[in-house]
Amino acid sequence: MTTDIVVPELGESVVEATVGEWRVKVGDSVKVGDVIVELETDKVDIEVGATAAGVMADIRHPAGSDVRIGDVLGTIGGDGATAAPTAQPPQASTIATTAAEPAAAAKPADKATEKEKATPVARRMAEAEGVDLAQVSGSGAGGRVTKQDVAARVEPDGAPVTTSAPTTAPTPPTQPAPTASPLSASPTTARREERQRMSRRRRTIAQRLVEAQHTAAMLTTFNEIDMGAVMELRARRQDEFVKRYGVKLGFTSFFVKAAIGALKAFPRINAEIQGDEIVLKYYYDVGIAVGAEEGLVVPVIRDADRLSFAAIESSVRDFAVKSRDGTLSLEDLRGGTFTITNGGVFGSMLSTPILNPPQVAILGLHNIQERPVVRDGQIVIRSMMYVALSYDHRIVDGREAVQFLVRVKQLVEDPEALLLEG
Template sequence: MAEVKVPTLGESIVEATIGQWLKSEGEAVESGEAIAELETDKVNVEVIAEEAGVLASIVKQAGETVGIGDVIAVIDVGATAAAPAAAGTAAAPSGVTADAGATQQPAAAGTVPAAQPAPAASVAPATPAPLGVRATPSVRRAALEQGVDLSQVQSGRVELAHLAARTPAAPAGGSTASGSAAAAPDANASRPDEERVRMSRRRITIAKRLVEAQHTAAMLTTFNEVDMSAVMDVRKRRKDNFKEKHGVGLGFMSFFTKAVVGALKQFPRLNAEIQGDDMIIKHHYDIGIAVATEGGLVVPVVRDADRLSFAGIEREIASLAARARENKLGIEDLQGGTFTITNGGTFGSLFSTPILNAPQVGILGMHGIVNRPVAVNGQVEIRPMMYIALSYDHRIVDGSEAVRFLVAVKQMIEDPESLLIEG
C-alpha cells in the first residue's frame, strides 16, 4: 500500500481544500496520473499518483480541509481494478455474506409486504455509477439512500449537492415509511427559492484579504481623467503591423504598464511595502495584472516590466491571462508583485475605488472609455475619456505623492512618446 499525501503547495500556503476527486475508490491509477484536485487560496493544484495500482480508499472527502503532508488516499500498488459484475448480478459488499437460500417473492397486488429486519451491522451496497458518470462512494451511498437513479444523470462528475434536486418527493400525507410524522422543518433552512452555495477556498481567502486590507491599511483613493485620443490614434495606426510583426495585439495594458513603471520611478514609495517599522522600497518593477476568472479574481505578475518592450508586455499579459482562465497558473506566477493594475473598464465600469493588494501600497484602477465633451484650448470637443483611480496606503504615501503619481500616469498616456523615455 502507498499513501497519497498533500504535496508542498508553495510559499506561505499551509493548507488546502479537496476540490474534487478525479478517481473513485476501486479505479485503476497510473503512475503520474492526477487523482484529485486541491483548491488553495491562490491556485488549484492536482495531486499526482506516484505509484500505479488501484485507489484502495479515499481518506479525505471533497470539501474537507487538509494540511501539507496529510494522507488523503491509499493506493494498492500493483493491483488491478476488478472487472465489472455481469449484467443482472451484483457482487456482495465486502464483509457481508448473502443467504443462498433466501429468495424475494413479489408482493400481492394491494398488499404491503411485511418489514424484514435488517441484519446487524450490515451495509447497503452503493449503487454503481453508469458509464460516463463519475461519482465517489459517498455520492453513490447518498444516491441509494435518497432513491436517486444515477443512470438518469447526464455524463459527468456527480456531486452531493446535485442529488438534492433529484431526491424523490415525500409520500402524500407527510408520513414516513414507518408511519411516523415527518420531522418539523429546520428553522434555519433556506427558502425553496434560495440556493446555499459554499464558497471556494479562493473566494474565502479573497474575502479575508480584502477585509484585512481595509482594516490594516490607511487606504485612500485619488482620481483623475485621461484623454485617450493619442493612445487610440497610435493603436489605430500601428496595430496591424504590430500584430503581424510580434504575433500579439497592441492593447491598452502595455501603455498603462509602461506609464505606471515610469511613475513608480518618480515616486518610489508607491513601489514599497511595510514590514514592522520599516519601509521596503523596491527598485524592481513586478507589476500585477488583475484577471477575472470563474473561480474569482487572481493577480498574476509581469516580472521586470521595466525591461520589457510593448510586445513583451502584451505577450506576457496574454499568456498569464489565458493560463489564469484555464486554471493553469503556478504559485510562482502570483507571488512577489510590487504594484497592481486592475481594469474594470473591460466589464463596463466607469468609476470605482480599487482595494489594495496587500502587502502592496498602491493599485491603479482603469475604467471604461467614454466619449465626453471636454474643454480643449478654450473650445468644447468630444474626446474619448477614461477615469483612473489610485488607491494607496497613507501610512507611507502622502497625498501629494499619490496625486502627482496619478498626474504622471495621465501625462504619459496623453503623450505616448514620453513612454519611450520615462517607461
C-alpha cells in the same frame, strides 16, 4: 505494501488547501501518474497524481476538507486486496487488463480522459447540472471544456439540452386545464434558492479584502486622462504591430509603462511595510488583475520595466487564456510590487479599487467615453477615461499619490514620452 498519497508542497506562502474532487473511489485501479484528487488553494487548483500503481485502498479526507502540507489524503494498496471483485487473476495489481474484462477496465480510463479535458469548475458544474462532458465541445486551449461551454448546454430552467427529438407526440389533456389564479404561484415565479460551498480561493479573496480594509489606512485619489493620442497611435500602428509581433497593441502596455515611469519618480508607491520598516523595491513586478471563473486573480508581469510593448501585451494575452482555462500556475501569481485593475472592460465608469496586500497602491482603469471638455477655451469632444489610485496612507502621503497619478496622466497623454522612460 501501501503507498500514502500526501499533500505536496503548494508553493510560496501556501500551506493549506481544500480537497476538491476525488477522481477515483475506493477499489479503483490506478497507475503511476493518474490524477487521484484535486486540491484547491487560494491561488490555483493542483492535481495530485499517483506515485505507485495499485488499488485505491482508502480515502481519509473527503471533498471539502481542509488539509495541510504533508497530510495523508489516502492510500494505494499494491497487492489489490481491497479492490472490488473482478475476473482478473489475484496477482494483477496495475490497471493492465486481461482478455476476460477489457470493457470493465477501459471504462475508468475513458472517464479520466473525459474529466481531464475540462476545467475543475466545468466538471463540477457539469456534474451538478447532469451534463455529459463527452457531448460538450471545448473552447479553451487545446479544446478544453470551460464553465461557459457547460453553461451553453444547459437550458434556462436548468435542464440539460438534448439533441434527440421525442419519439411520440404528447397526448393532449382530455379536459381544459383550469385557469390559474392571479395570486397562485407558478414554477416560473416561485422563489428559488441554491446553497453553494465557497471555494478556498473565494474564501481567501474575501479574507484578504477584509484584512486590507482593516489593516491599511486606505484612501483613493482620482484623475482623468485624454486617451485620444493613444487611440490615434494604436489605429495608425496596429496592423504593422500585429504583423511584426503576432499580438494586438492594447491599452494595458501603455499603462504598465506609464505606471513604471511614475513609480520610479515616487518609489514609496512601489514599497511595502514590514513591521516598523518600509521596504523600497527597485524592481517592477506589475500584477494585472484578471476575472477568473472562481474569482479575481492577479498574475504578475516580472521585470516589466525591461520588457517591450509587445512582450507586455503577449504576457497579458497569455494570462487571459490561462485564466479562462484554469491553467495559471503558482509562479504566475507569486509576488508583485504594484497592481493594475481594469474595470472598464466590464463598463465601469468609476470605482475605488481595494489594495492587494502587501502592496501599498493599486491603479484602477475605467471605461473610455467621449465627453465634452475644454481645450484652449473651446468645448471639444474627447475620448476620456477616469483613473483611480488607492493607496496606503500609512506610508504614502496624499501629495505623492496625487503627483503619481498626474505623472501617469502626462505619460499616457503623450505616448512619445514613454520612450524616454525606457
